[in-house]
Amino acid sequence: EPEVTQTPSHQVTQMGQEVILRCVPISNHLYFYWYRQILGQKVEFLVSFYNNEISEKSEIFDDQFSVERPDGSNFTLKIRSTKLEDSAMYFCASSEDSGVGSPLHFGNGTRLTVT
Amino acid sequence: AQSVTQLDSHVSVSEGTPVLLRCNYSSSYSPSLFWYVQHPNKGLQLLLKYTSAATLVKGINGFEAEFKKSETSFHLTKPSAHMSDAAEYFCVVSDKVDYKLSFGAGTTVTVRA
Numbered sequence: 001e002p003e004v005t006q007t008p009s010h011q012v013t014q015m016g017q018e019v020i021l022r023c024v025p026i027s028n029h030l031y032f033y034w035y036r037q038i039l040g041q042k043v044e045f046l047v048s049f050y051n052n053e054i055s056e057k058s059e060i061f062d063d064q065f066s067v068e069r070p071d072g073s074n075f076t077l078k079i080r081s082t083k084l085e086d087s088a089m090y091f092c093a094s095s096e097d098s099g100v101g102s103p104l105h106f107g108n109g110t111r112l113t114v115t
Numbered sequence: 116a117q118s119v120t121q122l123d124s125h126v127s128v129s130e131g132t133p134v135l136l137r138c139n140y141s142s143s144y145s146p147s148l149f150w151y152v153q154h155p156n157k158g159l160q161l162l163l164k165y166t167s168a169a170t171l172v173k174g175i176n177g178f179e180a181e182f183k184k185s186e187t188s189f190h191l192t193k194p195s196a197h198m199s200d201a202a203e204y205f206c207v208v209s210d211k212v213d214y215k216l217s218f219g220a221g222t223t224v225t226v227r228a
Contacts, residue, residue: 004158006158009156035216035218041220042218042219042220042221043159043205043216043218043221044218045215045216045217048215056214056215058215091158091159093159098214101147101164101166101167103149103161103164104161104216105161106151106158106159106160107158108156108157108158109158
């Protein structure tokens with residue numbers, strides 16, 4: 001069964017550094033998402049992406065964050081200058097369409113630790 | 116705005132006994148509801164979904180959930196727990212106004228031999 005793959009599985013970085021989290025969505029999916037889960041808190045929506053542009057973003061997704069689909073297969077999340085509070089598990093997801101009943105397929109996540 | 120409340124943060128059951136994970140939702144419009152499972156060091160896997168068809172939904176691994184509009188609930192059940200069911204379970208809602216998924220806080224299930 002096709003899967004969403006995320007790399008790396010664990011990233012450690014120093015405060016102020018830039019990080020790029022990488023995702024390869026399922027190949028025939030058109031809608032892409034990033035969610036995150038801070039330890040002990042709920043999974044939170046960050047951003048959705050369709051047709052090479054952001055379709056929706058949350059308050060968390062400020063100017064520090066950016067997303068890109070640099071080629072036909074990768075979908076990346078960049079954090080420009082990491083803060084301690086960015087430490088979390090980041091999940092990439094994709095879906096075939098954006099309808100309300102369309103399930104998202106999630107990757108295994110990247111655990112980001114900012115020191 | 117939509118939201119989900121998972122009533123139990125932790126459920127412990129014996130192998131072979133029933134599992135019940137409780138979820139209540141709030142949504143202004145016809146919601147879609149999902150249950151996702153997360154095993155250790157794994158991603159979020161879809162167990163089942165409700166999208167305004169049959170109110171009793173069957174999912175993978177023997178799980179099922181019943182949508183009860185009058186109670187705004189979507190509880191997840193399994194008649195007989197297996198050791199491999201030990202994981203974290205998330206109840207999730209989206210609706211026609213807010214397509215984004217809203218997650219519950221999660222319920223951790225442990226299964227005793």
